[in-house]
Amino acid sequence: MSAATLLPAPAGVGAGVGAGAGVARCRVSAGRLLPSGAAGSAHAGGGLDVHATLAALFRSSGARHRFIPHAPEGRTDEASVLRGHPLAQAAKSLVLRVALGKRRRRYVLAVVPGDRRVDLAAVADLLGGTEASFAVREVAEQKTGSVSGSIAPFVLGSPDLEVLVDEGLTGHDEIFFNTGRLDMSVALDVSDYLALARPTVASIAER
Template sequence: MIGDLSSEPAPDAYERLIVDLDTAGARYRLIDHAPEGRTELVSALRGHEVAHAAKCLVVMVKIGKKQTRYVLAVVPGDARLDLEAVKRLLGGSYVSFAAKDKAEELAGSVSGTVLPISYHPRLELIADQSLLAFPELFFNAARLDRSVALATDDYLRLATPRIERITTTA
């Protein structure tokens, strides 16, 4: 599993990602581009179909009145997240996108640069099964001006996401 650096000072999310990818022998490449965090626009800058982008969304799920869980939902860039599917998977009573400040705190990076990897123990990682169709996933590397193209099988091996259907066609 990627990134257990608990005994060391916490590096920034970008540095941690690169160290983890290199340490694990992952097949990836870096892509520098103009600063952009919107999936459709950054996909064009990186030169790939929007569907090949790993769009990362932080979701809050209430379980009854007392428990709150957070999910890092990773879906293809051209797909819509099915919030109800996430709620059902966790047995929730309420679901919504997390507040921006909470999402950025849990993700360790600003909105538009969230990695498809969870480094926070309270952020559960669920990836949509349709991502498995692509040989490579593209995502901003915890910064707006640099992206990563990562082999999908290395992503699955390193990030160990829960794989479910969490997209909707509506």
């Protein structure tokens, strides 16, 4: 995909098609999906409609995926039961704050298997930081455009956020995650995910 591809919005619901009639256009730049002006549709909290944007990306790129509607659920273990897959295939996305030195910090989106905990020390070491901690809820939701429990393993409209993925997730054929909504998830082919999200893959989960 080129570095400035415009993606049209999906029209309906179903495998390969997103929910809702809102307009969602974005451009892909250095692994980040950025809204094109005011074209991103608003969700309940305002801003970009994460689900519609991801649906447009999957459809435009030909990514192998299927949407899975379910009862509202943000807990990874319970959502995995509703979706019908092993917990290890769940992509658990966490916004972390990494201290880089005096008054310097950066935020990253750490993605780990649902049956593992993120290794904060490993993340800090990977980025040359002094320590890593969980971002406060308000910051995490603002940077991802999603309520806690529904964060997808993609960066949407936040150019200062980098995606880190634990290598344990890459051994599966597909991964599962919420798409910015508590009542909607997706099963996505792992090779397609890596091609679209362009994350840094490393050992960032506790073993």
